[in-house]
Amino acid sequence: MNAWIGILSIFARFKMRLNALKRVDLRIRLKDISEDEIKKVEKKLNLTLPQQYKKLIIQQNGGLINFNAFPTNQETSCADDHIEVDHIRGIEKDLGILESEYLIKEWGLPQKLLLIQGDGHNWVAWDYRQTNENPPVHYFDLELNNDFKIADSFDEFLSKLYTYEDETHEYDNLDFDIHTIDPNDPDAIQKEEVEKILISKNPLEIHRISLFPIQSLEDLEWILHIIKENSIEIKGDMAFELADVLMSIVSSYTHQIKSANLRKIVREAAQELGKSKNADTEILLDQFKDFM
Incomplete structure (x- = not known):
């Protein structure tokens, strides 16, 4: 086990790869769990979880990993030679593998799966459709x-994880001439003011986030991330106003978002905003479907 942990450094760190943002997503790391609790979960589900997974989960119950990709020989909506894998779910009902039943219904997935990673439109899962133990991935x-098999076992899945680096840097020179607002405009606001607006949770102020001037990929990543973070458990008019800001940014920077592969952040933000159960917000988010 120690040798494997040393090779993969799995669950060892929780920093997002966007070091400049210095973000740690603690929501993905769940409360500690014991062997007895794992046995109760297996009994309730009437299946056996992979042994290596159980060892990892006892050490740390889910989290971001130091890898971001798994190789495939089939083209996907992510790339033609790999899929994105940057976290593994722990054991809990919310944000863990026990949320699978709800997510399967939500996204129209087959039954008898346990979802171990994904963002809504793409999922990695243990497939228990033909077995109750040692499931393929x-x-x-x-x-x-x-729907295709990527590994015969969880051990094989772990062994093939790697770090994908985009050597083409296609987005280094993306055109950012289209601005929602000029940085010299007296109405333009800085990052600090964006953060204050979000902390205040005043729906009458949220629209002002659109006054943040986006001049680079870093600016675009930052604003999308902060919108996603503030979309969690947001309700009512706040959810609608934030969804409206997100829609404005996506409409203005669709090319940049797609080229820099930032759609995952938009998807996650939209998914969180959709949980508000606000009718007006749902109508607005429905316009995202083609983009996502």
């Missing part, structure tokens, strides 16, 4: 309507 790409 499958990938579900809802954009392309794909």
Whole structure:
């Protein structure tokens, strides 16, 4: 186990790869769990979890990993030679593998799966459709309507994780001439003011976030991340106003978002905003479907 942990450094750190943002997503790391609690979960689900997974979960119950990709020989909506894998779910009902039943219904996935990673349109899951133990690992790409096996076991899945680096840097020179507002405009606001507006949770102020001038990919990543973070458990008019800001940014920077592969952040933000159960917000988010 120690040798494997040393090779993969799995769950060892929780920093997002966007070091400049210095973000740690503690929501993905869940409360500690014991062997007895794991046995109760297995009994309730009437299946056996992979042994290596159980060892990892006792050490740390889920989290971001130091890798971001798994190789495939099939084209996906992510890339033509890999899928994105940057976290593994722990054991808990919310944000863990026990949320699978709800997510399966929500996204129209097959039964008898346990979802171990994903963002809504793409999922990695243990496939228990033909077995109750030692399940293969499958990938579900809802954009392309794909369901295919990527590993015969969880051990194989872990052994093939790697760090993908985009050597083409296609987005280094993306055109940012289209601005929602000029940085010299007296109405333009800085990052500090964006953060204050979000902390205040005043729906009458949220629209002012659109006055933040986006001049670079870093600016775009930052604003999308902060919107996503503040979308969690947001309700009512706040959810609608934040969804409206997100829609404005996506409409203005669709090319940049797609080229820099930032759609995942937009998806996650939209998914969180959708949990507000606000009718007006749901109508607005419905316009995201083609983009996502």
